[in-house]
Amino acid sequence: MTAARITRLTLTHFRNYRGASLTTTADQVVLVGPNGAGKTNCLEAISFLSPGRGLRRATLEDVANHEGDGSWAVSTEIEGALGLATLGTGIEPPRGDTTTTRRCRIDREPVGSAAAFGDHLRMVWLTPSMDGLFMGAASERRRFFDRLVLAIDSGHSARVSALDRSLRSRNRLLEDVRNADSHWLDAIERETAELAIAVAAQRGQTALKLAAMLDARGATSAFPSAKLMLDGWMENALTSEPATAVEDRYRAILRDSRGRDAAAGRTLDGPHLTDLEVIYAPKAMPARDASTGEQKALLIGLVLAHAQLVAETTSITPLLLLDEVVAHLDPGRREALFTELGKLGAQVWMTGADPMAFAEIGPAAGIFDVENGQIRPRG
Template sequence: MTGAAAIAFPRLGRLTLADFRSYAALDLSLSAPLVALAGENGAGKTNILEALSLFTPGRGLRRAELAEMARIGGEGGFAVAIALSEEGAPLRLGTGLEPRPGEPAVRRSRIDGVPVGSPAAFAEHVRLVWLTPAMDGLFAGSAGERRRFLDRMVLGIDARHGARVNAFERALRGRNRLLAEPAPDRAWLDGIEAEIAPLAVAVAAARRATVDRLARVIAAHRDDASAFPWAGVVLEGTIEEMLTTLPEVEAETRYRALLREGRGRDAAAGRALAGPQASDLLVWHGPKDVPAERASTGEQKALLIGLVLAHARLVAEASGIAPFVLLDEIAAHLDPRRRAALYTALSGLGSQVFMTGADPALFADLPAGSETFLVAPGAVRPL
């Protein structure tokens, strides 16, 4: 998609919950592009964001098991539904966990009442990006945390990426089990490495393409005076380096050879030491030209917000759908200048944005036409 005219801006007009987390039932009507949910800690604000996050592949913004989302005291299942307008036509999406007596509960997803195979089908109608307090330590945390953050970015563009990552990780675990045997069968290792190599290259290529596109979006919106500094981003890894000069087919051959040559080393380590499972997303503070982990806590938060805003722009451009943006406890640690700048930036996205915060005063400067709701345990009302 090359221009705003080619981008759809879906609006969520109604959210209904049944036996989800702290909500026995909720029927919430919405109309504004910017929606704030205010209430005390533990009131259920994040539960609403988590419910919305289920309309994208993966495990939602808390990365919780589905069974954990069923209300305590309920029947073991839950339902979440949204009604949205898409170019004037109403559309209803639903998902949830259906309990079955004597059997494991099963997830169901529907579009206008018609069953679909998985939440990946929702990607034709909605996209989501989010930021939660758990992500605040991203730059100083482990490479694994940054890979998960990057994979969420890729999923915002390519709903199939999660399945590729899962298949790669399953195959890699199978190889680790074989290498742990006293005398692993070489033919079996050859076979599983032949399965791993194309999956590994596909995962690395998708991540690399997303980082490259993200860097271009950041450059296009670069503003050294912004309250949310632009970020430099690059993906570091064995296969990613190969892909700078080799076509994917040749990278697969090279990686398969690396796996074969590294069997003894990997067996001693108990894991594969080279591949996309060891890659890292490197981020630096662009205006200051310092690694993100060396920036102050406040600068890291502002840098992370800037990354999420850039990701939202990328998702809109790449998919043709302006994503819903979920921002949990976003404003509490921002000074008044940065809060005002955030609300201005969010208005400029064109996306529908859902924010949470403990103090309603944090949202006093939202632009006209925004909505603020007061959240109490099990209930939500306009403020």
């Protein structure tokens, strides 16, 4: 099993960094500095070395330094699953009305997309914006879970995007359902059902494996255990029925629901509406009813279990990006977190405003001061 590690990170015109770099051999990398210094920006830059829009879901243009020419770049030297490699991504300066496209390179050679980075490293992250996950909308929990799936299957994001496009195409055809071409609708619904099955199947398999991992960790972890399930008929049906039967059923549902969906202006059934249900196991209650502190601890336990699952499934111990993760933990829980992270064997990048919050992390950690767009090792 390989633990992916970044040994050098270089940022060019990324957010508040006009140009910055750091070199590290540490398994636990800590970025400390005042609010607004750019600590989260650094983690966000790393997160672009995976498919998708990074941990803030920003547009490509939004992360460019406002004093630059509109371009930006992130480059890393890593020790990954395939050995030493250089991974880079970014955009070129905008040119007229052309569409902005993210460029991705491995060892300075172009690759088709960021999905290719998955052969070298996987990553998992936790940010303060996730603290309200259990209280928020189903769409946020679905996006969160799809991110968990993506760390295991680097093609999952592309399939989810393709399903969204297919659903939008169907919705456009249904705008005038009385005059819609039934052959076109049959074709688009066939495509929609195929993509829906692919998305739901990978979600369902991941949910089952993650639930088992959470059960196994429950008795030994300092963080509370959880029961996890998906509230989606298709994901659950695929655990016991042939995929072809479930696909046929969904295609029939789409055909029979054309009038209803046309009136609603959207497709009212399918995995694009799936929700994630989490139970706080120590009290056998929904996570949304747990206290703020309990929800935070539950999220940390979920991310730790997921990191273990990624390692077992892909044979790559993932990179962990933990933004402000210790801010609201008591000293005992902080020490327990550092111990669990050490046992995981992953390289972990953490941020915090208070250096004292990392006093128990141990001498092997690499601690860097972040301020005014610069990153420097702490003396």
